[in-house]
Every structure is written in structure tokens, then in C-alpha cells.
Amino acid sequence: xxxxxxxxxxxxxxxxxxxxxxxxxxxxxxxxxxxxxxxxxxxxxxxxxxxxxxxxxxxxxxxxxxxxxxxxxxxxxxxxxxxxxxxxxxxxxxxxxxxxxxxxxxxxxxxxxxxxxxxxxxxxxxxxxxxxxxxxxxxxxxxxxxxxxxxxxxxxxxxxxxxxxxxxxxxxxxxxxxxxxxxxxxxxxxxxxxxxxxxxxxxxxxxxxxxxxxxxxxxxxxxxxxxxxxxxxxxxxxxxxxxxxxxxxxxxxxxxxxxxxxxxxxxxxxxxxxxxxxxxxxxxxxxxxxxxxxxxxxxxxxxxxxxxxxxxxxxxxxxxxxxxxxxxxxxxxxxxxxxxxxxxxxxxxxxxxxxxxxxxxxxxxxxxxxxxxxxxxxxxxxxxxxxxxxxxxxxxxxxxxxxxxxxxxxxxxxxxxxx
Amino acid sequence: xxxxxxxxxxxxxxxxxxxxxxxxxxxxxxxxxxxxxxxxxxxxxxxxxxxxxxxxxxxxxxxxxxxxxxxxxxxxxxxxxxxxxxxxxxxxxxxxxxxxxxxxxxxxxxxxxxxxxxxxxxxxxxxxxxxxxxxxxxxxxxxxxxxxxxxxxxxxxxxxxxxxxxxxxxxxxxxxxxxxxxxxxxxxxxxxxxxxxxxxxxxxxxxxxxxxxxxxxxxxxxxxxxxxxxxxxxxxxxxxxxxxxxxxxxxxxxxxxxxxxxxxxxxxxxxxxxxxxxxxxxxxxxxxxxxxxxxxxxxxxxxxxxxxxxxxxxxxxxxxxxxxxxxxxxxxxxxxxxxxxxxxxxxxxxxxxxxxxxxxxxxxxxxxxxxxxxxxxxxxxxxxxxxxxxxxxxxxxxxxxxxxxxxxxxxxxxxxxxxxxxxxxxxxxxxxxxxxxxxxxxxxxxxxxxxxxxxxxxxxxxxxxxxxxxxxxxxxxxxxxxxxxxxxxxxxxxxxxxxxxxxxxxxxxxxxxxxxxxxxxxxxxxxxxxxxxxxxxxxxxxxxxxxxxxxxxxxxxxxxxxx
Numbered sequence: 001x002x003x004x005x006x007x008x009x010x011x012x013x014x015x016x017x018x019x020x021x022x023x024x025x026x027x028x029x030x031x032x033x034x035x036x037x038x039x040x041x042x043x044x045x046x047x048x049x050x051x052x053x054x055x056x057x058x059x060x061x062x063x064x065x066x067x068x069x070x071x072x073x074x075x076x077x078x079x080x081x082x083x084x085x086x087x088x089x090x091x092x093x094x095x096x097x098x099x100x101x102x103x104x105x106x107x108x109x110x111x112x113x114x115x116x117x118x119x120x121x122x123x124x125x126x127x128x129x130x131x132x133x134x135x136x137x138x139x140x141x142x143x144x145x146x147x148x149x150x151x152x153x154x155x156x157x158x159x160x161x162x163x164x165x166x167x168x169x170x171x172x173x174x175x176x177x178x179x180x181x182x183x184x185x186x187x188x189x190x191x192x193x194x195x196x197x198x199x200x201x202x203x204x205x206x207x208x209x210x211x212x213x214x215x216x217x218x219x220x221x222x223x224x225x226x227x228x229x230x231x232x233x234x235x236x237x238x239x240x241x242x243x244x245x246x247x248x249x250x251x252x253x254x255x256x257x258x259x260x261x262x263x264x265x266x267x268x269x270x271x272x273x274x275x276x277x278x279x280x281x282x283x284x285x286x287x288x289x290x291x292x293x294x295x296x297x298x299x300x301x302x303x304x305x306x307x308x309x310x311x312x313x314x315x316x317x318x319x320x321x322x323x324x325x326x327x328x329x330x331x332x333x334x335x336x337x338x339x340x341x342x343x344x345x346x347x348x349x350x351x352x353x354x355x356x357x358x359x360x361x362x363x364x365x366x367x368x369x370x371x372x373x374x375x376x377x378x379x380x381x382x383x384x385x386x387x388x389x390x391x392x393x394x395x396x397x398x399x400x401x402x403x404x405x406x407x408x409x410x411x412x413x414x415x416x417x418x419x
Numbered sequence: 420x421x422x423x424x425x426x427x428x429x430x431x432x433x434x435x436x437x438x439x440x441x442x443x444x445x446x447x448x449x450x451x452x453x454x455x456x457x458x459x460x461x462x463x464x465x466x467x468x469x470x471x472x473x474x475x476x477x478x479x480x481x482x483x484x485x486x487x488x489x490x491x492x493x494x495x496x497x498x499x500x501x502x503x504x505x506x507x508x509x510x511x512x513x514x515x516x517x518x519x520x521x522x523x524x525x526x527x528x529x530x531x532x533x534x535x536x537x538x539x540x541x542x543x544x545x546x547x548x549x550x551x552x553x554x555x556x557x558x559x560x561x562x563x564x565x566x567x568x569x570x571x572x573x574x575x576x577x578x579x580x581x582x583x584x585x586x587x588x589x590x591x592x593x594x595x596x597x598x599x600x601x602x603x604x605x606x607x608x609x610x611x612x613x614x615x616x617x618x619x620x621x622x623x624x625x626x627x628x629x630x631x632x633x634x635x636x637x638x639x640x641x642x643x644x645x646x647x648x649x650x651x652x653x654x655x656x657x658x659x660x661x662x663x664x665x666x667x668x669x670x671x672x673x674x675x676x677x678x679x680x681x682x683x684x685x686x687x688x689x690x691x692x693x694x695x696x697x698x699x700x701x702x703x704x705x706x707x708x709x710x711x712x713x714x715x716x717x718x719x720x721x722x723x724x725x726x727x728x729x730x731x732x733x734x735x736x737x738x739x740x741x742x743x744x745x746x747x748x749x750x751x752x753x754x755x756x757x758x759x760x761x762x763x764x765x766x767x768x769x770x771x772x773x774x775x776x777x778x779x780x781x782x783x784x785x786x787x788x789x790x791x792x793x794x795x796x797x798x799x800x801x802x803x804x805x806x807x808x809x810x811x812x813x814x815x816x817x818x819x820x821x822x823x824x825x826x827x828x829x830x831x832x833x834x835x836x837x838x839x840x841x842x843x844x845x846x847x848x849x850x851x852x853x854x855x856x857x858x859x860x861x862x863x864x865x866x867x868x869x870x871x872x873x874x875x876x877x878x879x880x881x882x883x884x885x886x887x888x889x890x891x892x893x894x895x896x897x898x899x900x901x902x903x904x905x906x907x908x909x910x911x912x913x914x915x916x917x918x919x920x921x922x923x924x925x926x927x928x929x930x931x932x933x934x935x936x937x938x939x940x941x942x943x944x945x946x947x948x949x950x951x952x953x954x955x956x957x958x959x960x961x962x963x964x965x966x967x968x969x970x971x972x973x974x975x976x977x978x979x980x981x982x
Binding site for chain 2: 268270
């Protein structure tokens with residue numbers, strides 16, 4: 001809605017005033033939300049979130065082979081013969097673990113019986129990073145090594161926990177060198193590192209795709225047909241809420257908040273994300289970001305904002321820390337949303353997700369931890385640390401899909417008065 | 420379809436055996452229930468339901484009785500025979516059902532499992548309190564105490580000395596044979612749990628032969644107000660005779676209505692009246708209504724019951740306000756169906772703003788979803804349900820040769836709305852005669868799909884929800900609810916249904932004056948449901964034997980027996 005007459009308040013201010021007036025009315029009538037939810041508020045829960053590729057022109061002729069194959073290539077002919085064939089891959093992995101000195105210290109289950117712990121360690125609490133190193137030292141890990149893994153149930157030393165110790169496994173790691181990639185021009189510059197977008201747009205910043213765009217697992221998962229069926233972070237999905245929406249087709253000024261849900265994503269009878277479910281919000285304020293946006297012809301575009309998004313999947317708990325994020329999304333008549341999130345993914349939060357897959361997971365998915373770590377460090381292009389002069393984040397483009405949802409009103413409901 | 424000959428024979432036979440033959444009832448069902456039940460449909464129509472003196476416990480009543488007698492940790496595991504609904508009420512059907520051989524096997528399995536738990540090492544100290552050996556001389560006293568104590572709870576009357584003697588002897592005999600006192604007691608308890616004295620609520624005549632005795636009266640009151648067996652205080656009132664006095668009965672009724680268990684009784688009535696038990700078996704096409712599942716169905720039923728008890732019991736509100744209230748019990752499970760943000764994770768009362776289309780009982784998803792097809796709405800099913808439930812009018816089943824092709828063609832390119840398709844169907848005058856009674860009300864609910872979800876369009880065409888009720892026009896479910904609120908027939912139907920629920924039978928001509936008096940009193944008390952229940956509970960008619968079977972009445976004639 002455009003202001004037709006000068007008003008002393010901004011649109012946000014006016015809406016706040018109206019909300020207060022409405023709030024007063026709500027208090028008087030004790031009314032809750034009407035059918036369809038409060039007017040002017042639209043929310044979505046994301047069911048799918050994925051790295052997005054550049055379409056048909058986005059090609060990687062030879063994908064990266066992963067650590068295990070790279071290790072196999074370093075073996076003697078005799079050893080290669082011994083471990084040849086897919087049925088020997090498990091034995092090869094065990095052999096690799098031995099040769100590389102990878103270790104897993106189990107702090108849970110039967111194999112935890114002989115583990116030594118430092119004085120004062122409380123097994124009921126999650127160890128601190130310092131305690132993990134201390135546990136590592138007591139149980140034979142190299143000095144100063146040892147990181148928590150597998151939902152904090154193990155202390156490990158591997159090429160994923162300490163990729164800098166296994167740089168040779170990153171040798172010849174294949175990166176994406178094509179001219180086309182998904183994304184937008186985040187830095188408003190056109191440089192030689194930039195891609196061309198699938199629509200021909202110039203200056204596309206997506207160095208993350210340059211780093212990992214030849215990892216087969218990411219290439220497959222970036223295909224929209226596959227990605228849109230692979231629900232992710234179901235136990236802690238992300239919510240996008242729009243407030244102050246006068247017209248879902250065109251509104252130059254809306255407030256956009258991204259929340260982490262405290263509830264898992266329910267599915268419906270078709271196995272898809274359930275529409276119109278209500279989600280409580282994670283109380284952690286770091287997992288909540290607000291920005292302004294506009295809607296043009298049903299497409300939402302936001303101003304840049306910093307965002308910490310939950311990413312909890314099986315053993316992975318690695319919130320995505322994305323700086324200067326921008327949303328572009330189409331809101332559909334059926335109440336769903338589909339779009340992209342662009343921004344600078346901090347290196348440590350991105351690598352946290354890679355690392356938490358664990359060494360075993362990296363072998364299964366053929367994702368080289370040292371390869372990815374070196375590549376993102378080398379290709380990072382955002383948020384330079386003034387002290388180290390090194391970039392701390394990398395430009396990225398993700399796709400997402402979501403369905404209509406509600407964010408739970410903030411504990412304003414009446415007490416349980418029913419039997 | 421029910422065989423009328425068998426039904427009538429069984430009715431006649433029951434009249435002959437009750438109440439005097441039952442006085443000599445055998446100890447287990449296998450020996451005592453000689454008459455058979457014909458396997459009727461889930462909903463039958465029998466305007467001349469017999470005077471009820473025997474009512475089989477419903478599954479919920481059975482489970483409640485076990486929990487009350489032995490504690491909630493005793494598991495009741497097994498399948499129960501389906502309850503029969505007659506003219507809309509299972510409470511009336513309970514007077515017409517018996518136990519089939521297969522049903523008896525199920526009861527025996529359940530009873531044995533209960534008896535095993537009650538007598539096992541985890542429970543015997545608390546529930547039995549003595550532990551003699553198989554041949555211990557103290558065994559008789561232990562068994563006698565247990566049977567007396569448990570028998571009072573299960574039979575809802577004292578165990579007679581003859582019964583007690585026989586049960587104790589059987590216990591000791593079993594204990595000796597099994598070389599285990601508790602195994603012997605378990606066998607006795609299993610027998611008690613399969614006895615008609617437990618499985619059936621039996622109205623025993625008093626000495627005058629004109630009314631029922633105090634124990635039977637206690638059961639009638641407690642099942643009406645609590646849907647449970649009498650508690651110790653009520654049994655004590657029966658034992659000391661105070662329940663036979665108007666003042667004593669009033670005292671007990673007030674006590675029971677002040678108890679939290681009164682809400683259970685209200686829930687039981689409305690579960691029956693609104694046919695909410697049907698939600699247990701309700702299924703929908705997952706491709707058409709993906710938000711619907713069995714958990715949602717259970718929550719829908721619970722929602723309606725919670726809304727009712729909140730308004731009628733907690734708030735002591737006007738029954739008619741159920742049709743116009745903006746308040747509805749809500750939880751997160753139902754949020755997607757109602758398309759609203761749900762503020763709490765637990766149940767709470769959601770207050771819709773004024774003017775919301777979701778207003779009143781008629782817009783509850785339990786009502787809307789249950790009376791729809793698995794993949795589409797049905798104004799006819801909904802209209803029939805509203806007519807039968809809230810107006811107490813019966814609409815006959817359609818003839819077998821009806822062509823529903825037009826109605827079922829939901830993707831008809833020209834008849835895009837259900838209203839248009841039904842209109843085409845009504846070109847058949849034979850069909851129209853019934854449809855014009857039911858469909859206008861059902862069409863008024865068309866803004867709610869087959870799962871109870873709100874919509875304004877059907878195939879991109881705006882849904883017309885205009886109609887008329889009692890010659891008054893309405894536009895939409897909320898407006899129709901207001902007409903229901905104002906309808907004397909709707910209020911009178913509730914009274915009649917509550918009376919039938921309490922008495923377990925359909926009224927006959929001589930009952931009309933009683934029901935009319937209750938209806939007038941209901942209006943005079945501001946349509947408070949608790950006032951109605953109190954009036955029914957205190958009505959002398961509740962504890963009178965039906966006139967047709969009183970000792971001083973002429974012998975009932977056999978009716979309709981042929982072949």
C-alpha cells in the first residue's frame with residue numbers, strides 16, 4: 001500500500017498503532033484469530049532447502065571422486081588389487097582409517113566402557129571443546145586433537161574433524177569451473193570470479209557453488225525435482241512470516257521475519273508437509289531475524305539481513321549462518337511459497353555441516369572434507385576479517401519450498417479451561 | 420436388514436423373563452442368556468422399542484466399571500461387540516442387544532485377563548488383602564470378603580447369600596484343584612465378570628411391582644449422571660433406604676451433579692446424541708483430504724465434547740447457545756483443519772471473532788466430516804443427520820434403485836457445485852420429496868468441505884449457502900445456527916432424546932405428558948442442560964416400571980408375530 005497522504009508515522013509505525021488498537025479490541029472481545037488467520041499476516045514453513053544449480057548450462061563433466069577413491073589411488077598395485085571392487089569398499093575404508101590414524105572415542109553405549117575421562121568430567125553433560133581435547137589426550141589422540149561428533153556422543157579425529165592435517169586428501173579436488181551458476185549479484189560488482197546467471201544476468205556471486213559444485217552429492221540434491229521431494233530439517237524447520245501485508249500480489253512495504261520452529265514438521269496423508277499447522281518459535285533470539293521486503297506481482301524480495309537458520313538432520317545440528325541474506329520468493333495462490341535465499345554463508349557454519357556428517361558419512365556421500373574445507377577457504381569472498389584480512393564467508397544460493405503455516409501467537413491465549 | 424420376526428420374538432421373550440425369571444439367573448451368560456440377537460445394523464429404527472429392564476453395558480461403561488472397581492492400572496484388552504443405535508441412540512439400542520456366542524467368547528477373554536491381573540502378585544495385596552494357601556481354612560473368609568466387596572461394585576447391588584455361598588464354594592474347589600488360592604479366586608472373578616448381573620444393567624422390581632428397587636434406581640441415576648456404576652455413597656443411600664425418599668434422592672442427585680464426574684455423564688450423553696462414536700471409524704480419501712487422519716478424527720470428537728462440557732457444565736450456559744457460540748475447544752492437531760493459528764499446545768477455548776463463518780455446533784468438523792462422503796461433501800447426509808439428531812424427525816432411506824450418477828460426478832464441467840448437481844438430481848420427483856426436507860440444511864453447510872475445512876469456492880464457483888429453516892431464510896451455517904438456537908423443536912428434541920437416553924426406550928403415548936412437562940421445565944430453567952438432567956433424574960417416572968410391564972398391568976400382547 002502506498003501512502004496517499006503525508007502521515008506523521010511510517011507504515012511500520014502506523015501498523016504498530018493499528019495493531020495496538022486491534023490488540024485493545026482483542027482484549028475487549030477476547031477474540032482469537034479468525035478462520036484463515038489474522039489479516040495481513042502470512043507465514044510459511046520451509047519443507048525443502050537446498051543448494052541450487054544453474055540449470056541446463058550448469059555442467060560438471062567429471063565430478064569429484066571423494067576421499068576414499070583418492071586414497072585408493074595412492075595405494076600400491078598390490079593393495080589396489082586387494083581392495084578392488086565395490087564389495088571391498090568397507091574393508092578399504094577400515095584400511096584407510098588405520099593408515100590415516102582416524103579415531104573414534106565412543107562416550108555412549110557398550111564401546112564406552114574403557115574410555116578415560118578427565119577429573120571433574122560429568123558424563124551427563126555435553127563436553128566442552130576443551131574437555132573433548134582432554135578426552136582425546138587421555139585416549140590416544142594426537143596432542144591437542146579431538147572434536148565432538150555424532151550428536152556429541154563421540155570424540156573423533158579424522159579428515160573431517162581436522163581437515164588441515166590431511167591436506168593430501170584434498171589433492172586434485174574438483175571444483176566447478178563452468179560459466180553459469182544460480183544466484184544474484186550480491187556485491188553489486190561484476191568481476192572475473194562472477195558467474196552468469198541462467199537468465200543471462202551478470203555478476204552472479206556464488207563462490208560456494210564454485211567450491212562444491214562438482215561434488216556429485218550436491219549436484220544431485222540441487223536438482224529441483226529431487227530437492228523438492230527431499231524434505232529437510234524436519235525436526236527443526238524454518239518459518240518465514242510476513243506482516244503488514246495489504247495485498248499478496250503487490251505491497252511495497254512488508255515486514256519479514258525468519259524464525260526457527262520449536263516443533264517438528266508434520267506431514268499429511270500424502271507424505272507432504274502439512275498445510276496450516278501452527279509452530280511455536282524457538283526461544284533462542286539468535287534464531288530470529290527481521291527485515292523489510294516488498295511484493296511485486298506476487299514475488300517477495302527482501303532487503304539484506306543476517307540470518308541464523310536451524311539445520312537439524314539426523315546427526316547434523318549445524319545452524320546456517322548467512323550474512324547479507326536476501327530472499328526472493330514467489331507466493332502461490334494455494335498458499336505455498338517457492339524461492340531462493342542468497343547470501344554469504346559463513347565458512348565455519350558451512351563447514352560445521354560438512355564435519356558433522358562424520359568421516360563415515362563423507363565416504364558414503366563421496367564428499368571430501370579436506371577438499372571442501374580448502375576450497376571454501378580459498379574461494380571465500382565475503383565479510384573480510386579486518387584482523388586476518390581473510391574472508392570469513394562465501395557467496396551462496398539456495399532454493400527452498402514451503403507451505404502455508406502459522407506462527408503461534410506469543411502465549412496470549414487463555415489458560416486451558418477445558419476438560 | 421433386521422428380521423422383524425426374531426426381533427419381536429425376542430422382545431416378547433424378554434417381557435416374559437423379566438423381571439422374575441432373571442431373579443433366578445444362572446451365574447454365567449452361557450447358562451443364562453437364552454434369547455438371541457439378530458445382528459442388526461448399527462442404526463435401527465424401532466418406534467415400539469420394548470420397555471427396558473435389561474441394558475447391556477457399553478464398552479465405555481464396562482471399562483469405567485473395571486477402573487472404578489480395581490483401579491485404572493488394570494488393563495482391559497479385547498474387542499467388544501458393537502453397540503446398536505436405535506432411532507439415533509445407543510442408549511435405546513442397549514435395551515435391545517444381547518450377547519452372541521462370539522461376543523461371549525470375547526467377554527470371557529477380557530474377563531480372564533482382568534481376573535489374572537487383579538489376582539497377580541502386583542495387585543493382590545491391594546485388591547484382595549489376604550493370601551491364604553490353596554487349602555487354608557481361612558480361604559473361605561478371604562474369598563467371601565472379596566466376593567462381597569467386588570460383587571457390590573460389579574453387580575451394583577449386594578451379592579445374595581445364596582450367590583455368595585455358591586461363589587465361595589466354587590472358589591475353594593478351584594483353588595484346591597489348581598493348588599493355588601489366587602488362581603481359584605481368579606476363576607470366580609472371571610465368572611462374575613461374564614455374569615449378566617455385571618454385563619447388563621438390570622431393573623429389578625420393588626416390592627410393589629410398580630417401580631424398581633433402590634439398587635436399580637441407584638444404577639439408573641449413576642448411569643444417567645455419570646455414565647458409571649453407583650459409587651459407595653450412592654450404594655449406601657440405596658442400602659439405608661434414603662434413596663427411596665424424594666429428599667434422599669434429591670440429595671444424591673445434587674451430590675452427583677456437583678461431582679466432576681457429571682461432566683463424564685454429559686459427555687456420554689452427547690457422544691450418543693450426536694453419534695460421535697462414529698468418529699472412531701471415520702476415514703477420508705487421503706489424496707483429497709490429506710490433513711485428515713485418525714488422530715484428527717479423535718481430536719474432532721474431543722473438541723465437540725470439550726466445547727459442550729465447557730459451555731453446559733463449566734459455564735452452566737444455555738443449551739441453545741451451542742448453535743451460536745463463537746467459542747470452540749481447540750488444539751494443535753485441529754489447527755490445520757480450522758486454518759487458524761493455535762496459540763497453545765494443549766486444549767484451550769478458541770474465541771472466534773464476531774462474524775466468523777465458523778460459529779456454533781453446526782460448524783464443528785466432527786459434525787461436518789462425519790456426515791460427508793470420504794471424498795466429497797453430502798448436503799443430503801448432513802441434512803438427514805441434522806433432521807434426525809436435532810429435530811427428532813426420521814427421513815426414510817433412499818430406494819435401492821436411485822441413480823446417483825449426476826450427484827457423484829464432482830468434475831461435471833457444467834454442474835460445478837454440489838448444489839447444482841443436487842438440483843439436477845431433484846428433477847426426479849420421487850427423490851425430491853425427501854431431499855427437499857433434508858438438503859436445504861445440508862446446502863447451508865456447503866462452505867465446509869468433506870473434512871470440515873472452510874472454503875468459499877467449489878471449482879472456482881462461489882458456493883451458495885442460502886436456504887430456509889422453519890420457513891425462515893438463512894445465508895450460511897452461522898445464520899442457520901441462529902435459527903436452530905431459536906427453534907422450539909430443536910430444544911424439544913433435546914429433551915425427548917435425553918428422556919429416551921435416561922429410560923433406554925422410545926416413549927409411548929402415556930409418556931407424552933411427562934416429556935411435555937420436562938420440555939416446559941427446560942425452557943423455564945433457561946434451557947440449562949444440567950437443569951434438564953436434574954429434572955429427569957428426579958422425575959418419579961425414572962424409577963417407575965413402564966406401565967406395560969407393571970405387576971398390575973395387563974399382560975403384554977404379542978405383537979406382529981408372524982410365521
